[in-house]
Amino acid sequence: MxxxxxxxxxxxxxxxxxxxxxxxxxxxxxxxxxxxxxxxxxxxxxxxxxxxxxxxxEGPQERYQLDWPGKRAAAFAANAAIAKTLRPVREESVDFDTTKNLFIEGDNLDALKLLQESYLGKVKLIYIDPPYNTGNDFVYEDDFAESSADYLARSGQKSEAGDRLVANTEANGRFHSDWLSMMYSRLKLARGLLTDDGVLVAAIDDHEHANLRSLLDQVFGAENFLASVVWQGVGKNDARFTAGGLDYMLIYARNQSLLVANDVRWTEPKRGYDLVMNAAAAAWDKSRHDPARATSLFREWWRTKPDTEKGLSMYSEIDETGQPFRRSPVSSPNPRENLMFEVLHPLTGKPVPMPPNGWRYSRDSMAEKIKQNRIVFGKDEAATISSKTYLNEVEQQAIRPAFFQVRANASDALNKLLGVTAFDYPKDVGVLAKWIDAITSSDKETVILDFFAGSGSTAHAVMNLNSADQGNRRFILIQLDEALDDGSAARKRGYGTLADVARERLRRAGAQVKQAAGLLASDLDVGFRSFHVGTTxxxxxxxxxxxxxxxxxxxxxxxxxxxxxxxxxxxxxxxxxxxxxxxxxxxxxxxxxxxxxxxxxxxxxxxxxxxxxxxxxxxxxxxxxxxxxxxxxxxxxxxxxxxxxxxxxxxxxxxxxxx
Known part of the structure; x- marks a missing residue:
């Protein structure tokens, strides 16, 4: 040995x-x-x-591709080894000895490289909200000029460019190129961290939506594109052409065919479901359990036009069980001889009209549904029959790719939590929780990564979700040590960097979530191990x-x-x-x-x-x-x-x- x-x-x-x-x-x-x-x-x-x-x-032959100045250098930057490390900082951490969560401060390109061995193929969901390329925001400036050997040779020195942000203005002459180079190297590294059934969600606005989708097509493969979700915020009435206010979430799978083979389906509760169920229960109680009277009261409530998912209004009747239901057709879409048989009216004993293609159910299934009172008959055999679909059986629906959500609510909630205006455009915790829940509902022990962590909204959403469904999802956040403006309210309050704000947000949010959990708080992990990217x-x-x-x-x-x-x-x-x-x-x-x-x-x-x-x-x-x-x-x-x-x-x- x-x-x-x-x-x-x-x-x-x-x-x-x-x-x-x-x-x-x-x-x-x-x-x-x-x-x-x-x-x-x-x-x-x-x-x-x-x-x-x-x-x-090869050569000048035309081919379909996304290209830009600096692309090869960005690919090199993703592959080059670095002699850096992650240094633990106990005094910044919460529950350091027991937590499974990580917060990493430093350049995310370095951090993603350092995580390659430990988390290769172990991250189920990556959610990122990268800097938007408006021409006034900042992008990471990476040093692509040296070879891998040169990089390692001076590994003990601070990079002249690796840890800085630079204005990405049109005057720079590389308005899109710098941004694409920054994203390309990081996305290449991020893909390797995903599990085989993993998913990446990237938030973006109009400025780089098309380029980011093309870039993700290259990194993940166009066949692994899953959705482009549209987030409508509050628009501007004085806008020249459209009110705007749109953001997007581009969603890609590591391997879409595997998701299909595993019959993965993303669902969400129907909007207004609880409201409708409560109204039905109130109508049932007020009618003293009279189905006809309850249905009348329930339909009267529907005429007030409550704010619900459109299809819920079809559930407008209440039967003797006190449950709202809708009528569904019982005809077969295709003619089949074994589905053609007589169905007798329960009062007259005569056959009801049979659809041209026969019934939707077999003879035995139809008999069972009649026995369960799941078939609705008319007054006599002349009326067409239908089946009952109860609302409580279809609470979930396929997740919708477009939604409206006011962004100001997220800012107000964060300002209230921290007691200071510290971040201009935080992510909405509720929106994040909805998508994290949809993607990880079948695996609540999984790892979720955000390498543009910002104020820490992703981790906040993970903690809220774990508290709601007793999950054990883990988070890894990476955030650059970006200095706050000297005149900002957060800087005056003592926060030096955006990473400082994010850590404090996690401390307060964790304490808040744990307090709200009450008796279940002991099983919640609301801590994090804090690390800094440092020299070797x-x-x-x-x-x-x-x-x-x-x-x-x-x-x-x-x-x-x-x-x-x-x-x-x-x-x-x-x-x-x-x-x-x-x-x-x-x-x-x-x-x-x-x-x-x-x-x-x-x-x-x-x-x-x-x-x-x-x-x-x-x-x-x-x-x-x-x-x-x-x-x-x-x-x-x-x-x-x-x-x-x-x-x-x-x-x-x-x-x-x-x-």
Missing amino acids: TVDKLKMHSPDLTARNVERIAELFPQVITESRDAEGNVTLAVDFDLLRQELSDHVV NMADRLATADDLMQPALSDAVGSVKPDRTDEDLLFQVLLDWGLDLAEPTTVEEVSSRRVLSVADGALIACFADEVNDAVVKAIAARHPLRAVFKDSGFANDAARINAEQIFREVSPETEVRAI
């Missing part, structure tokens, strides 16, 4: 793509040398073209992170930055190993050394400056799946080799690494 080095930087997605090509076309894989002279796998594109000779489009924990030794992966551990002594804690190191290890950042962690003393245990000992870490045999033996005796140490903690090569021997004898199944 050898103690291998952890790479301590985000995955190289280019290498992963080469591996995928190798699975499909192993014959096109060859060997080459990188800039440092190391042998590496490479793709022979001439052979790959040959394999795809019937499909490759590894010190700059004039070497790239890849250079630290050499077998000779003693050569990397002192490679950890002095200001980093053992928890900083632990979470970078979790990222490197692809483990869930929400796994419970505990701290204990083992042979006078501080030891961190993850997921009840699935991983045990000791980053002490001096690791002795007693610590190694105690950890090995617990048979963890994984164990990790700081290589500089071993006094010398002999101590390291001895540690390897201890694990080989006591717990050979343990995977042992060092940083």
